[in-house]
Every structure is written in structure tokens, then in C-alpha cells.
Amino acid sequence: MRLPKRQLAVLEAASATDKRTIDDLATETDLKPETVTGAAFDLRDAGLVSVTETTTETADLTAEGRQYVEEALPEVRLYRAARERGATDDSVPMGQAIGSADLDGHEVDIALANFSRKGFGSIDAGELSIDPDAEPDADPEAAALAALAGDRDADDDRTTIDDDVRDRLASRGLIEVIERTTRAVTLTDAGVDALMKGVEAAETVGALTPELLASGEWRDVEFAEYDVEADAPTVTGGRKHVLRATADRVKDVLVGMGFKEMEGPHADADFWINDCLFMPQDHPARTHWDRFGLDVDPMAEIPEALLERVEAAHREGVGPDGDGYHSPWSETFAREIALRGHTTSLSMRYLSGYAGAELEPPQRYFSVEKVYRNDTLDPTHLLEFFQIEGWVMAEDLSVRDLMGTFEEFYRQFGITDIRFKPHYNPYTEPSFELFGEHPETGEEIEIGNSGVFREEVTKPLGIDCDVMAWGLALERLAMLTTGAEDIRDLHGTLADIEFLRNAEVSY
Numbered sequence: 224m225r226l227p228k229r230q231l232a233v234l235e236a237a238s239a240t241d242k243r244t245i246d247d248l249a250t251e252t253d254l255k256p257e258t259v260t261g262a263a264f265d266l267r268d269a270g271l272v273s274v275t276e277t278t279t280e281t282a283d284l285t286a287e288g289r290q291y292v293e294e295a296l297p298e299v300r301l302y303r304a305a306r307e308r309g310a311t312d313d314s315v316p317m318g319q320a321i322g323s324a325d326l327d328g329h330e331v332d333i334a335l336a337n338f339s340r341k342g343f344g345s346i347d348a349g350e351l352s353i354d355p356d357a358e359p360d361a362d363p364e365a366a367a368l369a370a371l372a373g374d375r376d377a378d379d380d381r382t383t384i385d386d387d388v389r390d391r392l393a394s395r396g397l398i399e400v401i402e403r404t405t406r407a408v409t410l411t412d413a414g415v416d417a418l419m420k421g422v423e424a425a426e427t428v429g430a431l432t433p434e435l436l437a438s439g440e441w442r443d444v445e446f447a448e449y450d451v452e453a454d455a456p457t458v459t460g461g462r463k464h465v466l467r468a469t470a471d472r473v474k475d476v477l478v479g480m481g482f483k484e485m486e487g488p489h490a491d492a493d494f495w496i497n498d499c500l501f502m503p504q505d506h507p508a509r510t511h512w513d514r515f516g517l518d519v520d521p522m523a524e525i526p527e528a529l530l531e532r533v534e535a536a537h538r539e540g541v542g543p544d545g546d547g548y549h550s551p552w553s554e555t556f557a558r559e560i561a562l563r564g565h566t567t568s569l570s571m572r573y574l575s576g577y578a579g580a581e582l583e584p585p586q587r588y589f590s591v592e593k594v595y596r597n598d599t600l601d602p603t604h605l606l607e608f609f610q611i612e613g614w615v616m617a618e619d620l621s622v623r624d625l626m627g628t629f630e631e632f633y634r635q636f637g638i639t640d641i642r643f644k645p646h647y648n649p650y651t652e653p654s655f656e657l658f659g660e661h662p663e664t665g666e667e668i669e670i671g672n673s674g675v676f677r678e679e680v681t682k683p684l685g686i687d688c689d690v691m692a693w694g695l696a697l698e699r700l701a702m703l704t705t706g707a708e709d710i711r712d713l714h715g716t717l718a719d720i721e722f723l724r725n726a727e728v729s730y
């Protein structure tokens with residue numbers, strides 16, 4: 224026969240003597256009493272033991288009960304006082320008897336009620352007389368109290384007390400009766416028999432399986448207890464990517480600031496990416512070193528008139544004092560398709576009116592889109608990243624407008640200490656780079672580039688008011704708001720999944 228380990232331990236311990244109590248068995252098996260109880264009931268259900276229950280009552284003196292053990296019961300004290308005053312032959316005034324019994328207010332009521340009940344004497348018209356045959360010194364209630372006080376832990380004291388006396392003491396509030404159920408385990412014949420034939424401990428099983436159920440083996444195995452304090456695997460539910468959350472917030476902020484969103488191709492004609500921006504065709508950024516060229520047909524649609532104006536700007540500049548680059552300009556190169564290295568291509572498409580933007584000033588447009596650069600990966604550079612592009616077209620814009628816009632924008636992300644550094648772009652004058660302080664390293668990191676478009680850009684586009692514009696790095700903004708120290712933690716093949724799971728994004 225096989226039995227779960229704990230049942231076997233209880234069965235063996237119970238076989239030693241008759242009527243082992245659960246507590247005895249618990250001590251012996253080194254199991255918790257509740258575990259022993261459970262095992263005992265299982266053994267009983269299997270017919271191997273019988274479990275008998277005995278209810279025992281224990282009584283403890285209350286504080287008042289203890290006081291009367293010291294001072295005697297109030298009715299006894301009243302009897303003795305009256306006897307001393309000679310109330311055996313004649314009655315004594317009640318007041319005198321109470322006075323010499325030294326009873327307080329509460330005790331007087333108790334003394335009088337019990338005095339008559341116990342037949343110690345009688346009270347009539349304020350006169351108290353006692354029964355000379357009464358035996359207050361042998362009062363069973365007093366004796367029971369004394370017995371309980373003498374050895375309150377001995378079971379005998381409680382069992383020898385008469386039930387009526389015990390109930391009376393309890394109702395007088397002099398003792399407290401506590402009921403306790405004790406279970407004792409005795410082996411049945413089947414139990415003795417099983418042990419003699421030999422019982423083996425069943426194996427412990429961690430989980431119920433279909434096989435255990437089908438074979439009926441579940442009856443014989445022991446199931447491991449649940450360890451409710453064991454470490455549980457962390458449940459990491461889906462969440463929005465830090466960068467997506469940042470991008471969404473950026474869009475909300477810019478829309479809140481009155482901007483409309485732009486969209487356009489990731490792979491675009493160099494014309495939109497560079498030529499419109501008065502970027503000379505021999506600019507280093509336009510060589511294969513910095514640019515992802517695409518081997519596709521140069522079919523980009525470019526409005527003919529715009530193409531001519533941009534070419535003229537490159538060759539001769541704009542306006543009477545203008546000056547061009549005086550270097551070759553190739554339409555073929557302008558029509559080549561490349562992955563955009565910035566989203567300023569979108570700004571050009573929109574500012575040209577070609578992408579359907581409204582061009583009556585004032586206008587504000589933005590995009591939060593991916594750009595591609597043939598850079599070297601490092602803690603602040605990725606080959607693909609997101610740019611927060613934007614422009615404002617209005618009369619008489621100044622550097623203050625530009626700075627004010629950035630301050631308002633970054634304040635929405637809790638960044639209030641951006642710095643500006645004069646910069647050079649072929650397409651803006653003046654130009655500024657933006658810097659923010661990294662919350663963890665304290666380093667100043669570049670977070671954007673901006674400026675006011677030059678006439679060489681705006682004139683060919685047919686715009687004759689000011690346009691201020693910028694490209695801000697979304698990942699750098701996320702580095703400042705989340706404290707990420709390496710841009711590669713944020714996205715790409717080296718992303719830090721733990722960081723992405725736990726990064727706090729408060730917007």
C-alpha cells in the first residue's frame with residue numbers, strides 16, 4: 224500500500240499508543256497541527272484510523288473572581304459580619320451589618336441577592352437575621368473559586384467542579400469558561416493490518432496531469448504544497464514603445480501650438496532633399512559618404528518652373544545682389560532618388576505648394592518622421608532616426624520667435640534649460656543648434672538644428688515672407704525625458720528590452 228508521506232507519518236505515529244491527540248502527533252511528526260488534522264481525516268476516510276472528538280471546558284477566574292478569593296464572597300462577608308453583631312438570636316439593622324462587612328456599593332447588591340438565595344438568613348423591613356445552621360465557610364461557590372485559584376492549569380480542578388456551581392460562577396461573571404475540542408487518533412484494524420503488511424510513501428507530484436486523472440493514480444500520489452511565497456515570474460504586458468509615446472506627445476503638443484502635419488516619401492528626389500535647400504551639388508553631405516542612394520529610375524515628378532528657379536538660384540543666386548555657387552549643377556543628379564537624410568524635404572514640398580499646403584501666411588507645419596543617414600553608430604547616433612521637423616511662415620520673424628517656440632515646446636516635456644549655439648546651414652541664416660542637459664550624465668547633448676530660411680531657398684519656392692524652421696531629434700528628446708544614456712537602447716537591434724519595459728514616460 225502507498226500513502227502520501229504525511230499520512231504515513233501520522234499513521235505510524237498514531238500506531239505507537241492508543242488515542243494520540245493531534246498535538247501529540249504534531250510534536251512527534253514535526254508537522255503543523257492543521258496538517259496532522261488533514262492527514263488524520265484522510266486516513267479516517269480511507270478506514271485506517273478513527274478520530275474521536277472530546278470537548279473539554281476550561282475555566283479561568285476573572286479579575287472579580289480573583290478578588291473574592293482574597294476577600295471572600297460579599298454574601299459570606301455579610302453573614303460573618305452579622306453573626307459577629309449577634310444576628311443569630313435577634314435581627315440586626317441591615318445598615319450596621321453592611322457597614323461592618325465593609326462592602327462597597329456594587330458588593331452590597333451582590334451580597335443581598337446571594338445571601339437570601341443561599342439561605343444564609345432573611346431580610347425583613349430593614350432588619351437582617353441569619354440562619355445559625357447555614358455554613359458559609361463551606362460554600363461550594365467559594366470552594367470552587369479557591370480550587371480554580373489554587374492551580375488554574377490542572378484539568379482536575381475543572382472537572383471536579385459541579386456543573387451548576389460552574390454555571391452560577393460564570394453567570395456571576397467570576398469565571399470564564401472556554402470550550403476546547405481535542406481530537407484523538409486510534410488505528411482501526413485495517414490500519415494496524417496495513418502497517419503490518421508495509422506501507423510505502425507515495426511520490427510527490429507537482430501538478431495534476433491528464434495521465435494521473437485517467438489512470439486513477441492521482442489517488443495514490445501526494446501533491447506538493449503550494450509555496451505562496453515563491454517568486455512569481457513578472458508579467459510584462461504590452462505597452463507603447465517609449466519612442467512612439469514620445470512621438471505621439473510631440474504631435475499633440477505641436478497640434479496644440481497650431482501646427483498642421485506634413486507627410487511625404489521616405490525615398491525622394493535629391494531635388495527636394497537638397498537642391499531646394501540651396502545645398503550645392505558638391506556639398507560633402509551629398510556624396511555617397513553621407514547619403515543612402517537608391518538604384519531606381521529618376522522618375523521623380525518635379526514642377527518644371529520650380530526646377531528652373533532652383534537651378535538659377537544655384538547658378539546665379541537670387542535678387543540683384545545674389546550670388547550663386549558658380550559650380551556645375553546637374554538636373555540628373557537633382558532627379559536621383561535617395562533615402563531622405565532629413566525631413567526638410569517635406570518642408571520643401573509643402574512650402575513649394577506642390578504638396579498642397581496653404582501658403583497664405585501665417586502657416587505652421589510639422590512632421591515626426593524617420594530619416595536615414597550614413598552615419599557611424601555611437602551612443603548618440605543611429606542610421607535611422609526620427610526628426611521633428613517644423614516651420615512657421617509669417618511676416619517679420621525674428622530669432623526671438625524661434626527661441627520662444629522652442630522654449631514653449633520643450634517646456635511641455637519638463638525641459639526648461641535649453642541652450643542655443645550659433646551654427647551654419649547652407650539654407651538658413653541665422654542658424655542655431657539646440658542643446659539640452661542629460662539628466663543622468665549632466666552632459667550637454669545636441670537636440671536640434673534650426674534657422675530662418677535664406678532668400679535663396681524661399682524665393683525659388685515663390686515665398687516672399689519669412690520662414691523659420693527646424694529639425695529636432697526625437698530620440699534625443701526621449702533620452703532627456705527617460706534618462707536613457709545610449710540612443711541604441713531605444714530602438715534598433717541593440718535595444719535594451721528591460722529599459723523599454725520599465726522606462727517611465729510621464730506623458
Ligand code: PHE
Nearest residue numbers: 565567672673674692693694
Ligand atoms: N535639416 C536640418 C538637420 O537635419 C534641420 C533644419 C531644418 C535646420 C530646417 C534648419 C531648418 O539638421
